[in-house]
Each structure stands twice: as C-alpha cells, then as structure tokens.
Amino acid sequence: MSQVIIYQNNEGAAAIMSPAPGLIASDLAAVLPEDARHFLMDVSALPSVGVAQMYVDFDLQTVMVKPPNLEAEKDRALSTARGIALEVRRQIATSASPERALSWVLKAVYGAVWQVNEAAANPLLASLSATAQAGFQLEADITGEDPVSVRDRSLEKAGLFFQANQLVEGMERLAEDRIPAAATIVELDTITAQLRALETQTLTKLAQIRS
Incomplete structure (x- = not known):
C-alpha cells in the first residue's frame, strides 16, 4: 500500500513527503535531520485537504482535519x-x-x-x-x-x-x-x-x- 512520510520541518510545522517512483516512504527518513519527528502513513488514511488544514499529532502519530475557524x-x-x-x-x-x-x-x-x-x-x-x-x-x-x-x-x-x-x-x-x-x-x-x-x-x- 502506498505510504508517505509525515515530518516536522525546521519551523515546527507539519509537512509531507511522497516517495519517487520505485522508492518507498521509509527510505525518505534518511534525508531528514536526525532529530526530526516523523512517522509513516498510508495515503488512503490522509484527509483530502491540504497540509495546512491538517492537525498532526506526532506523539499519537495521527492526522485529522482541523475544525473550521x-x-x-x-x-x-x-x-x-x-x-x-x-x-x-x-x-x-x-x-x-x-x-x-x-x-x-x-x-x-x-x-x-x-x-x-x-x-x-x-x-x-x-x-x-x-x-x-x-x-x-x-x-x-x-x-x-x-x-x-x-x-x-x-x-x-x-x-x-x-x-x-x-x-x-x-x-x-x-x-x-x-x-x-x-x-x-x-x-x-x-x-x-x-x-x-x-x-x-x-x-x-x-x-x-x-x-
């Protein structure tokens, strides 16, 4: 099943990386800073919104849609x-x-x-x-x-x-x-x-x- 990697960037915001064809998401961890928080997630489990509209909990490794303001x-x-x-x-x-x-x-x-x-x-x-x-x-x-x-x-x-x-x-x-x-x-x-x-x-x- 296709996966992506959810990680925390230098500004502390959540970001998403998708693997190039022929690669798997776990391979992307190698390009992240050593202490960067991250986890893998199935693409099918991602909300169909932009990352700015997602609430990412790195402790629980969950992604939810932010409630509307x-x-x-x-x-x-x-x-x-x-x-x-x-x-x-x-x-x-x-x-x-x-x-x-x-x-x-x-x-x-x-x-x-x-x-x-x-x-x-x-x-x-x-x-x-x-x-x-x-x-x-x-x-x-x-x-x-x-x-x-x-x-x-x-x-x-x-x-x-x-x-x-x-x-x-x-x-x-x-x-x-x-x-x-x-x-x-x-x-x-x-x-x-x-x-x-x-x-x-x-x-x-x-x-x-x-x-």
Whole structure:
C-alpha cells in the first residue's frame, strides 16, 4: 500500500513527503535531520485537504482535519454575500439604461395614479390621471397597442424591478444581521443556504424583467 512520510520541518510545522517512483516512504527518513519527528502513513488514511488544514499529532502519530475557524468562516461568508449582492445589483442595473430605468419609475407612478383613479374616481387625482392616460396614449399610438395594456405591462415591469432590488436588499441585510450572530458552523451553513435561495429568486425576477 502506498505510504508517505509525515515530518516536522525546521519551523515546527507539519509537512509531507511522497516517495519517487520505485522508492518507498521509509527510505525518505534518511534525508531528514536526525532529530526530526516523523512517522509513516498510508495515503488512503490522509484527509483530502491540504497540509495546512491538517492537525498532526506526532506523539499519537495521527492526522485529522482541523475544525473550521468560526470567525474566519463568518468573515468569508459575509464577504461572499456582499459580493453576490453587488454582482446581482450590477446585473439589475444593466438590465436597462439609467434613463430607461427612470422612465419605468415615472411610468409606474403615473400608471398607478391612472389605475387607482379608474377604480374609484378621486378629484385630487383627476389631473394626474388625465396626464397619465394621455401619456400612455402617445406611446400606444406609436406601437399600435391599447394604452391600458401598455400601462398594465409598465406597472408589472416596474413591480418586478422593485421586487428584484428588494430581494437583494433583504439578502444583504440578512447576511449582515445573521452571519455575525451565528454560533456554529451548522447555523452559518443554514444562513448561507438561505442567501443562495434569495439569490436564485432575484435572478428569476431579473430574467422576467429582461423578457
């Protein structure tokens, strides 16, 4: 069975040497300093991580995977979550030009006023409602569509745009609130899974906006 030699280097850290083809691990002991601590181990028994992630006990001649550092994992998870939020925000921002995104906001406001006034006439909204109706009629005259359909589709698109942004906002706030408070790696993994689910929802909304 293939073996390697585990030894303690001059800096006191654990290191691993593998024999060249045709040699055996025990032959490597001859190249080590006379007082170097070392032992042989079957390759199949080595953890599948780098030596920096191994805890080596030279007295017991055992090798184990170091338990993850919770604070380091928190920092990594928070950095990853912020990176995801930034990337999704960029995707949302590039789904339309700034000028067109602004027009979606304006269309949503005027469309909502028209829709509300249509459902229940309000003298305070009459002027804005008339302006909205005339504006959507201008677009509809060019495209040959029904102005109400243009209005309703604009409201739907603006709603999706808003929801996508809110999902990102919720995702980042969840990360900033929950990750630092996580008490265990398992809890941290659960939070990370929630963040991934929110990322998926946001990308789905973004796909709807682009379509």
